[in-house]
Amino acid sequence: MTITTSAPPAPPQPKRRVGDRLFAGSATGAGVFILLVLAGVAVFLIAKSLPAITADTADLPDEKSLAAYVGPLVFGTLMAAVIALVVATPLAVAIALYITHYAPRRLAAAMGYVMDLLAAIPSVVYGFWGIATLAPALVPFYGWAAEHLSFIPLFAGPASVTGRTMLTVGLVLGVMILPIISAISREVFSQAPALHREAALALGATRWEMIRMAVLPYGKSGVIGGAMLGLGRALGETLAVAIILSGSGGITFNLIGSSNPSTIAANIALQFPESSGLAINTLIASGLALFVITLAVNMLARWVVNRRADFSGAN
Amino acid sequence: MSTETPLAPAPAAASSAGPVRTQRRLPKAAPAGLFAAGVLVGALLSTLTGFSIALTVIYGAVLGTLAVYLVSRSVEGRRKATDRLVTTVVTTAFLIAMVPLVSLVWTVLENGLPRLDSTFFNSSMLGVVGEGGGAYHAILGTVIITGLTTVISVPVGLLTAIYLVEYGTGRLKKAITFFVDVMTGIPSIVAGLFAYALFALFFGGGVRLGIMGAVALAVLMIPVVVRSAEEVLKLVPNELREAAYALGVPKWRTVLKIVIPTSIAGLGTGITLAVARVIGETAPLLVTVGILTGTNLNPFDGRMATLPVFAFYQLTQPGVPPEFGIQRAWTAALVLIILVMALNVVARLISRFFAPKTGR
Numbered sequence: 001m002t003i004t005t006s007a008p009p010a011p012p013q014p015k016r017r018v019g020d021r022l023f024a025g026s027a028t029g030a031g032v033f034i035l036l037v038l039a040g041v042a043v044f045l046i047a048k049s050l051p052a053i054t055a056d057t058a059d060l061p062d063e064k065s066l067a068a069y070v071g072p073l074v075f076g077t078l079m080a081a082v083i084a085l086v087v088a089t090p091l092a093v094a095i096a097l098y099i100t101h102y103a104p105r106r107l108a109a110a111m112g113y114v115m116d117l118l119a120a121i122p123s124v125v126y127g128f129w130g131i132a133t134l135a136p137a138l139v140p141f142y143g144w145a146a147e148h149l150s151f152i153p154l155f156a157g158p159a160s161v162t163g164r165t166m167l168t169v170g171l172v173l174g175v176m177i178l179p180i181i182s183a184i185s186r187e188v189f190s191q192a193p194a195l196h197r198e199a200a201l202a203l204g205a206t207r208w209e210m211i212r213m214a215v216l217p218y219g220k221s222g223v224i225g226g227a228m229l230g231l232g233r234a235l236g237e238t239l240a241v242a243i244i245l246s247g248s249g250g251i252t253f254n255l256i257g258s259s260n261p262s263t264i265a266a267n268i269a270l271q272f273p274e275s276s277g278l279a280i281n282t283l284i285a286s287g288l289a290l291f292v293i294t295l296a297v298n299m300l301a302r303w304v305v306n307r308r309a310d311f312s313g314a315n
Numbered sequence: 316m317s318t319e320t321p322l323a324p325a326p327a328a329a330s331s332a333g334p335v336r337t338q339r340r341l342p343k344a345a346p347a348g349l350f351a352a353g354v355l356v357g358a359l360l361s362t363l364t365g366f367s368i369a370l371t372v373i374y375g376a377v378l379g380t381l382a383v384y385l386v387s388r389s390v391e392g393r394r395k396a397t398d399r400l401v402t403t404v405v406t407t408a409f410l411i412a413m414v415p416l417v418s419l420v421w422t423v424l425e426n427g428l429p430r431l432d433s434t435f436f437n438s439s440m441l442g443v444v445g446e447g448g449g450a451y452h453a454i455l456g457t458v459i460i461t462g463l464t465t466v467i468s469v470p471v472g473l474l475t476a477i478y479l480v481e482y483g484t485g486r487l488k489k490a491i492t493f494f495v496d497v498m499t500g501i502p503s504i505v506a507g508l509f510a511y512a513l514f515a516l517f518f519g520g521g522v523r524l525g526i527m528g529a530v531a532l533a534v535l536m537i538p539v540v541v542r543s544a545e546e547v548l549k550l551v552p553n554e555l556r557e558a559a560y561a562l563g564v565p566k567w568r569t570v571l572k573i574v575i576p577t578s579i580a581g582l583g584t585g586i587t588l589a590v591a592r593v594i595g596e597t598a599p600l601l602v603t604v605g606i607l608t609g610t611n612l613n614p615f616d617g618r619m620a621t622l623p624v625f626a627f628y629q630l631t632q633p634g635v636p637p638e639f640g641i642q643r644a645w646t647a648a649l650v651l652i653i654l655v656m657a658l659n660v661v662a663r664l665i666s667r668f669f670a671p672k673t674g675r
Contacts, residue, residue, distance in 0.1 A: 017567075019565060020565050020567050022567070023566070023570065024478075024482050027477045027481070028482065030470070030474035031474075031475045031479065031483070031487065031488075032487075032491075034471070034475055034495060034537060034538075034541070035490065035491060037498075037537070038494050040509070041505065041506070044512035045508060045509060048508075048515070090408070091408050092412075094404070094405045094409055095409050095412050097405050098405050098406060098409040102402060102409075116659075117656065117659055118416050120588075120591050120592060120595075120655045120659060121652060122595020122596070122648075122652075122655065123597065123598075124595065124597045124623050124627055124648065125419070125423060125626075125652060128423065128626075128630060128644070128645065128648050129415075129422050132422055133419075137369075140367075175416070178416075206394055206398035207401075208398040208401040208402070209394070209397075209398070211401075229500065232500040232502075233500070236504065236505065237502075238502070238598035238601075239597045239601075239623075239627060242627075243630065268504050268508070268602065269504060269598050272602045273605065277520070283508075284512065287504065287505050290502055290505060291502070294501065294502050295497060295501075297500070298499075299497055301500075302497065
């Protein structure tokens with residue numbers, strides 16, 4: 001190499017070449033830079049939301065206190081994400097099971113590829129589909145539900161005539177996170193040790209018994225982790241909600257009405273372009289709340305997923 | 316149910332169970348037939364109450380599943396029946412999950428194709444009211460901002476992956492791995508707010524620049540690049556590195572000349588998929604770049620148009636009369652999907668054609 005040290009009796013320790021130092025330094029620097037960026041996100045959000053946190057209630061938008069402003073948004077965010085999770089998780093597990101254990105081998109690879117493609121479709125397109133196709137299609141159901149199921153608080157009615165309700169949003173978000181959850185579930189299901197599966201079958205188990213005894217216990221924490229990641233995605237989803245939801249109301253459990261609490265992300269997207277001054281700070285403060293919520297969910301998810309990796313011995 | 320259920324033992328079908336066992340089994344086509352019969356009854360039932368496709372599907376799925384379960388239970392016993400039940404449920408769930416996804420693609424194609432013409436690609440929205448107009452400016456804006464994002468993200472992401480695989484040890488490595496994972500989950504709108512807060516510090520409030528959008532997208536793209544590059548670099552066999560060290564090659568040259576060329580196909584695929592992931596992001600661009608009716612190709616000077624934001628505003632603020640704006644919105648959505656699909660195909664091609672030559 002071009003850079004050499006002159007000392008003839010080379011010491012046993014490895015030589016430190018300039019190129020090595022530069023390269024190792026820049027690689028380490030890049031890693032540290034990422035940590036700085038993440039810290040920066042937190043710091044800048046806090047710095048920009050401080051004016052709203054310390055401001056007088058009268059100066060804030062709608063003259064409401066920050067908690068009263070953010071509260072319904074947090075509620076709406078959680079509501080939509082939970083609906084999405086409840087709808088998507090069973091379906092995603094079914095898809096993953098179907099692709100890994102039921103579908104014909106040749107089809108399975110193609111299906112996996114299609115699911116990956118669907119995960120890449122931009123959220124704004126899901127919003128378009130939700131408002132153009134799903135919302136009108138659900139209007140008759142909402143009418144029926146308000147008539148017959150109104151004893152359940154979730155379907156208290158009166159039903160929305162546009163279909164732009166919390167339930168529609170939840171369903172669209174569910175469709176959006178379906179590919180994510182099923183991709184992770186698929187991965188853990190296909191990693192279930194072949195020996196366990198074959199042993200179960202050899203003992204006379206039916207396919208379902210084999211799955212229940214060998215695949216599901218192995219994949220459980222992977223599914224949980226995948227669902228949490230999907231939850232994180234649903235919590236932060238912006239455009240689909242902004243397009244579909246007619247969000248103006250306060251906290252309500254009525255999923256099919258026309259006045260719904262908006263979500264944090266959608267509210268920011270809709271209000272931000274026209275806001276200035278303290279309104280911006282308020283929006284950033286709500287963004288900070290969203291950041292904290294998703295951070296917590298994601299950390300939990302990673303912890304669950306990584307715990308499996310530690311004990312599985314698959315890697 | 317209309318389908319016959321032969322109760323005779325079927326030794327041919329049960330041959331794998333051995334010659335001694337004469338377990339009673341349904342013929343191969345029976346479950347599908349039973350399910351179809353159930354669906355048929357469901358369709359009849361929904362016709363009675365006014366035909367609708369949704370009701371048919373619900374009735375059909377429930378009745379078909381029930382038919383399969385009950386018949387199998389009476390013929391084959393409880394365990395086998397449960398197995399068939401789960402098979403039916405899983406398959407049905409899979410098909411039901413496919414419905415919205417197919418419907419999505421269909422809706423976008425149906426609404427987007429009419430305006431997929433040359434005007435859409437070579438005119439901007441400058442001075443356009445009503446008919447005509449296109450997304451020329453938005454497509455260029457998306458290309459510029461995504462390009463800038465890639466220029467920022469790829470070096471940082473790649474170097475971090477190299478650090479994690481080749482150099483990293485101890486606490487720092489663990490911390491970076493963990494926080495990269497956490498960073499994958501940052502909501503896109505929060506990334507947008509971060510870029511806004513960062514630039515507002517230097518340029519004052521209300522600032523809108525193309526580069527802000529690129530920074531916001533980079534926050535989303537870097538972790539994706541790191542993750543995929545890390546996976547790929549890990550696949551490079553240690554023997555290659557050791558062979559290089561044995562020849563006296565310094566570590567940095569080993570990485571540059573051995574490790575990266577070996578994994579270049581995977582890196583290319585990962586980066587392309589990461590680009591596909593951010594090219595459709597709308598929310599961060601909405602708060603950092605805004606929208607413009609004319610063409611602005613300078614990301615350091617004022618607002619720019621981008622395809623996703625263009626689609627959003629054309630749908631929500633279509634102008635008068637609304638139908639032309641809405642048509643443009645759908646076509647923009649279609650172009651977005653085509654872009655994402657194309658990037659995915661490119662990623663596949665990269666991994667196929669640049670893969671290291673193995674075996675001889």
